[in-house]
Amino acid sequence: MADRGGDVPTVLPPIYQLPEWETITHPPKPRQSLLGRILPSRDALDEPLSVSVQRSTTADLEQAKEEPGRASTLPTYAPSTAENNTTKSRLVSSLHKRLDLVVPPHRTYFGRSRRFLFLCILLPVAIFLFVLTPLAIGLGVGLSRRSSKTQHLPLPSNKSVFTGDLTYYEPSLGACGIQSNSGENIVSVSHIIFDAASQGSDPNANPLCGMKIRVTRDFVEAGVGNRSVDVTVVDRCVGCAATDLDLSTAVFEQLALLDTGRVVGNWAWLS
Numbered sequence: 001m002a003d004r005g006g007d008v009p010t011v012l013p014p015i016y017q018l019p020e021w022e023t024i025t026h027p028p029k030p031r032q033s034l035l036g037r038i039l040p041s042r043d044a045l046d047e048p049l050s051v052s053v054q055r056s057t058t059a060d061l062e063q064a065k066e067e068p069g070r071a072s073t074l075p076t077y078a079p080s081t082a083e084n085n086t087t088k089s090r091l092v093s094s095l096h097k098r099l100d101l102v103v104p105p106h107r108t109y110f111g112r113s114r115r116f117l118f119l120c121i122l123l124p125v126a127i128f129l130f131v132l133t134p135l136a137i138g139l140g141v142g143l144s145r146r147s148s149k150t151q152h153l154p155l156p157s158n159k160s161v162f163t164g165d166l167t168y169y170e171p172s173l174g175a176c177g178i179q180s181n182s183g184e185n186i187v188s189v190s191h192i193i194f195d196a197a198s199q200g201s202d203p204n205a206n207p208l209c210g211m212k213i214r215v216t217r218d219f220v221e222a223g224v225g226n227r228s229v230d231v232t233v234v235d236r237c238v239g240c241a242a243t244d245l246d247l248s249t250a251v252f253e254q255l256a257l258l259d260t261g262r263v264v265g266n267w268a269w270l271s
Contacts (some may be wrong), residue, residue, distance in 0.1 A: 001017055004157050023164045023255065026255075026256075027160070031054070048050055052096055064122075072110055095245050117185050118266065141231070147177070154190065154193055155196065155197060155269075156197075156208070156211060156269040158270065161266050162243045162267055163243060163264065163266050164242075164244040164245060165244045165263070165264060166217065166244075166252065166255065166265040167245075167246050167247070167262050168251070168252035168261075169188065169237075169246050169248070169250075170186075170248065171186055171248050173234065174186075174234035175204075175206070175209075175234075176209035177204035177236050178234045178235075180235075182232050182249070182250060183249075183250045184248055184253050185229060185231045185250065185252070186232050186233075186234045186247075186248050187213055187215070187229065188235035188236060188245070189208060189213075189233055189235075189239070189240070189245065190240040190241060190243070190245075191237060192241070193242060194206060194236040197238075210233065210234075212230055212232060212269070213230070213231050213267050213269060214228055214230050214231075214232065214268055215229050215230075215231070215245060215247070215251070215267045217255040217256065217263065217265035221256060221260070229254050230270065231245075231248075231251055
């Protein structure tokens with residue numbers, strides 16, 4: 001029995017397709033922040049430029065194919081000034097479009113136009129935040145540092161007993177405008193606390209002038225024990241530290257031997 005010649009029909013594999021209700025026609029867009037809505041994306045700025053570069057490259061390739069003897073001289077892309085200006089104009093235009101989407105110009109805000117909103121509300125707020133706020137913070141920090149430094153000085157507001165060097169000098173007309181002599185119970189305080197307590201350019205009006213200080217020391221050299229003398233502030237001592245006192249000769253002799261010249265003693269303000 002002869003076999004019938006002929007080609008056996010080939011059976012193609014089945015093709016599977018997604019039904020229409022499973023096909024994704026509109027993929028979800030990623031969420032953007034408020035700044036991302038206003039500022040243009042990088043792809044939007046680079047797309048026109050890349051398209052122009054691609055077109056110029058394609059034109060050069062076609063021209064090189066038409067002229068076989070011509071060598072390929074495709075230049076590397078270098079943006080010119082005009083292209084930079086075009087990019088800037090695109091950026092400004094894109095910013096305007098984004099701004100119009102977020103804050104439409106035809107709408108009113110609190111009964112005012114968008115121009116009024118930016119010039120009279122947002123601009124003053126921005127100036128306050130970026131200019132006045134740092135100045136206020138710096139001023140507050142400076143005042144706090146100055147107040148903290150003043151609190152540690154031996155001023156009358158600091159009700160403590162201070163320890164410092166005691167010296168003596170020959171008084172005359174002092175910084176408080178008072179004429180004194182070496183026989184009086186007077187004292188010259190440090191220029192540090194004198195200037196810190198100053199309330200103006202006139203040293204005679206310094207609030208420390210005329211205030212009383214009680215100076216105490218153990219007079220061990222004479223074997224008389226603890227001695228104290230009340231003195232009046234009349235002068236400003238330039239070479240004294242903050243807790244040092246420069247006494248008259250009469251006061252120093254009541255607390256130490258005159259030949260010692262410098263001793264350590266305690267003192268406090270009298271209220």
